[in-house]
Amino acid sequence: MPLYLVPRTRAWLSAEEVAAAADCVPAVNATLPDIRWIRSYIVAEEDGTFSGYCVYEASGPEALRRHGDALMLPTDAIKPVAATIVAAPDPEPAAAP
Amino acid sequence: MGGTFGALLAERRAALVGRDAELAALLGVLDDGGPLAAIVHGVAGAGKSALLRAFRAEAVARGVAVVAIDGRAIEPTEHAFRAALGAQEPAQPGRRTVLVVDTAERLRLIDGWLRRELLPSLPAHVRVVLATRDAPGAAWRSSFGPLLQTVALGPLAPSDATEVLHRAGLDDEQAAWVNRFTRGHPLSLQLAASAVRARPGAAEDAILPTVVQELAALYLDGLDAATREALDATSVLRRVTLSLLAPLVPGEPPQAAFARLSGLPFVELGREGLVVHDTVREAVLALLRAADPVRHRAYRAAAWRQIRGELAGATGAARWASVADMLALVEEPLVREAFFPASVQHYAVERARPQDRDAIEAIAARHEAPAEVAQVRAWWEAVPHAFRVARDPRGRVVAFTVLCEVGDVPSRLLADDPVCEPWRRHLADHPVPEGQQVLFARQALAHGTGAETSPCLAALLRDLERASLESGPAVRRIYSVVRGEALQAQIAPIGFAPLPGREFEHGGRMHRPTLLDLGPDSVAGWVSRLAADDPGADGARLDGDARELLLGGRRIALTKLECDVLRHLREREGRPVTRESLLRDVWGYEWTGGSNVVEVAVSGLRRKLGDRAGALETVRGVGYRLREL
Numbered sequence: 001m002p003l004y005l006v007p008r009t010r011a012w013l014s015a016e017e018v019a020a021a022a023d024c025v026p027a028v029n030a031t032l033p034d035i036r037w038i039r040s041y042i043v044a045e046e047d048g049t050f051s052g053y054c055v056y057e058a059s060g061p062e063a064l065r066r067h068g069d070a071l072m073l074p075t076d077a078i079k080p081v082a083a084t085i086v087a088a089p090d091p092e093p094a095a096a097p
Numbered sequence: 098m099g100g101t102f103g104a105l106l107a108e109r110r111a112a113l114v115g116r117d118a119e120l121a122a123l124l125g126v127l128d129d130g131g132p133l134a135a136i137v138h139g140v141a142g143a144g145k146s147a148l149l150r151a152f153r154a155e156a157v158a159r160g161v162a163v164v165a166i167d168g169r170a171i172e173p174t175e176h177a178f179r180a181a182l183g184a185q186e187p188a189q190p191g192r193r194t195v196l197v198v199d200t201a202e203r204l205r206l207i208d209g210w211l212r213r214e215l216l217p218s219l220p221a222h223v224r225v226v227l228a229t230r231d232a233p234g235a236a237w238r239s240s241f242g243p244l245l246q247t248v249a250l251g252p253l254a255p256s257d258a259t260e261v262l263h264r265a266g267l268d269d270e271q272a273a274w275v276n277r278f279t280r281g282h283p284l285s286l287q288l289a290a291s292a293v294r295a296r297p298g299a300a301e302d303a304i305l306p307t308v309v310q311e312l313a314a315l316y317l318d319g320l321d322a323a324t325r326e327a328l329d330a331t332s333v334l335r336r337v338t339l340s341l342l343a344p345l346v347p348g349e350p351p352q353a354a355f356a357r358l359s360g361l362p363f364v365e366l367g368r369e370g371l372v373v374h375d376t377v378r379e380a381v382l383a384l385l386r387a388a389d390p391v392r393h394r395a396y397r398a399a400a401w402r403q404i405r406g407e408l409a410g411a412t413g414a415a416r417w418a419s420v421a422d423m424l425a426l427v428e429e430p431l432v433r434e435a436f437f438p439a440s441v442q443h444y445a446v447e448r449a450r451p452q453d454r455d456a457i458e459a460i461a462a463r464h465e466a467p468a469e470v471a472q473v474r475a476w477w478e479a480v481p482h483a484f485r486v487a488r489d490p491r492g493r494v495v496a497f498t499v500l501c502e503v504g505d506v507p508s509r510l511l512a513d514d515p516v517c518e519p520w521r522r523h524l525a526d527h528p529v530p531e532g533q534q535v536l537f538a539r540q541a542l543a544h545g546t547g548a549e550t551s552p553c554l555a556a557l558l559r560d561l562e563r564a565s566l567e568s569g570p571a572v573r574r575i576y577s578v579v580r581g582e583a584l585q586a587q588i589a590p591i592g593f594a595p596l597p598g599r600e601f602e603h604g605g606r607m608h609r610p611t612l613l614d615l616g617p618d619s620v621a622g623w624v625s626r627l628a629a630d631d632p633g634a635d636g637a638r639l640d641g642d643a644r645e646l647l648l649g650g651r652r653i654a655l656t657k658l659e660c661d662v663l664r665h666l667r668e669r670e671g672r673p674v675t676r677e678s679l680l681r682d683v684w685g686y687e688w689t690g691g692s693n694v695v696e697v698a699v700s701g702l703r704r705k706l707g708d709r710a711g712a713l714e715t716v717r718g719v720g721y722r723l724r725e726l
Contacts, residue, residue: 014235016490020443020552027551070545072493
């Protein structure tokens with residue numbers, strides 16, 4: 001399946017919401033067969049909310065829209081990844097905010 | 098100065114070192130115009146209880162009435178919380194009163210109710226202070242805004258930690274050493290100080306990742322053998338009472354062991370008995386389980402037998418206490434998490450409110466065929482109180498369940514609902530005795546993942562389980578339905594079994610009806626069985642699903658009837674059981690057969706018990722009594 005990057009601006013209002021979303025990853029991966037949630041990079045915004053840059057394998061943009069809808073998350077854009085440059089493997093996940 | 102209340106107040110206030118800023122922040126709730134509520138949070142052993150004690154003393158000194166509740170001492174239900182409030186001396190009307198709730202993490206199950214219903218309903222002169230392990234979630238912050246004071250208890254500053262250690266009798270050099278590895282954690286300081294006093298020459302290589310556990314071990318090594326044995330034995334308990342101590346520490350009078358335990362620095366006397374600090378208890382338990390599993394099993398078995406005996410005669414609050422004691426022995430994760438959540442709950446579960454209707458229908462419409470959506474609507478119209486919802490941290494409904502007593506459902510709705518059809522048939526074929534309740538857990542559906550397992554659905558399932566058990570001592574059966582193997586596998590360990598031959602298709606999906614029969618002793622009997630099913634809880638183990646008795650290393654196959662009779666007798670071990678009660682509770686009311694069925698079943702059981710047959714005694718003129726197998 002192709003790789004996509006999905007920015008989600010101010011998707012989470014609190015650290016609890018981020019933690020709840022992280023808890024949901026296995027269940028979401030198990031129930032949406034045409035999509036695989038690979039990882040998300042979460043950044044803290046100045047207003048206390050959190051935004052995410054989420055990487056997925058998906059059958060197409062429609063599957064990603066369904067995924068966002070299922071998790072009640074905003075989908076700013078759906079960008080197919082043209083190429084991946086891996087300079088080093090991801091470090092250990094950063095601690096939850 | 099000793100001996101007066103004033104002296105005690107001074108002592109309590111002075112005992113608190115390094116928490117001046119935190120105490121001042123808490124005391125702000127007593128000021129006019131100050132915050133209405135405060136939440137103290139910090140890791141285990143951070144000194145929350147000590148801070149609350151100092152706060153209460155100061156509040157009393159200022160003429161404020163204090164109402165104190167310990168989350169460990171009450172059932173985590175609305176009813177029990179209100180009862181605990183009602184049991185306290187009522188303050189004069191209008192007098193400033195502060196409600197202080199310690200160990201509030203034990204009340205996570207009613208967190209939503211506390212926040213949304215209880216606190217707003219308190220009189221205007223009441224302020225609230227809670228102590229809990231976790232920082233308050235977004236729901237608390239958004240409900241109270243600046244009217245909620247949050248007080249985080251971190252480690253003590255080095256100078257304050259040194260002061261604590263000096264007071265505990267350590268010199269500068271010892272204090273510096275202890276300070277290096279306790280890093281200001283108050284319980285660690287306390288334990289380390291005790292350990293150093295007991296073993297002044299202990300090695301300095303105790304700098305290990307789990308400081309408290311290592312300290313606990315270090316401290317335990319310094320205990321005398323009898324105290325250590327009492328502590329090991331009681332590590333399987335959630336509270337220590339004289340009656341529970343007696344079978345666990347048979348070598349000495351329970352009063353002596355009780356006194357010895359109560360003198361330890363990490364043991365407190367609570368309303369229900371002695372409470373060993375969770376962190377230490379868990380460390381002791383882990384050490385015991387790893388180092389001496391045989392003794393660990395023996396303690397669990399002895400505790401199980403004693404609690405089961407206490408459950409049999411208990412009513413009201415004492416019954417809850419014994420049920421909670423038994424629950425603490427259950428290691429099944431679904432049960433443990435339902436009653437003793439180990440972590441922050443991301444999803445608040447509560448009864449649905451009228452405005453949740455659209456969200457519930459929207460979830461149903463995402464996953465169900467129109468006919469099933471119509472059924473959900475019909476249930477909402479007829480029994481809205483049967484709906485419970487899980488909310489995400491933002492308060493949005495992300496999942497719902499439907500659970501209610503069968504008598505609450507209009508018969509027309511039951512007759513029209515294909516999901517209920519197999520339950521009704523089974524119930525007609527196997528009626529429950531009069532006075533026993535039957536619950537229908539009709540549905541569980543999440544916005545994102547439907548009926549598949551997910552964290553928010555798991556929160557609802559735990560809530561369903563809890564709500565079922567809180568329905569009262571008369572609940573006999575809970576009928577439910579599953580669609581996938583995963584969910585069935587999840588609920589099977591707590592006793593849900595499929596109803597064979599009653600699968601059906603509805604809305605294009607296969608549904609498998611399932612049943613949890615709690616047995617004639619309802620929740621108490623069910624919890625006892627769950628605890629007994631855990632490895633090591635009981636010498637003999639009855640596997641109801643496999644219809645096998647594991648006895649002395651043998652697997653003994655039983656018929657369903659023999660299995661039910663044996664279970665009934667084991668739940669009343671040591672007590673005479675009448676033939677009539679066996680007929681009523683095992684065979685059921687519908688039984689109209691001959692009169693020797695009980696004798697035949699008992700005789701078959703004795704044959705299979707072999708050299709242990711003598712444990713199943715005949716009580717002349719009454720019935721039977723089972724001794725320990």
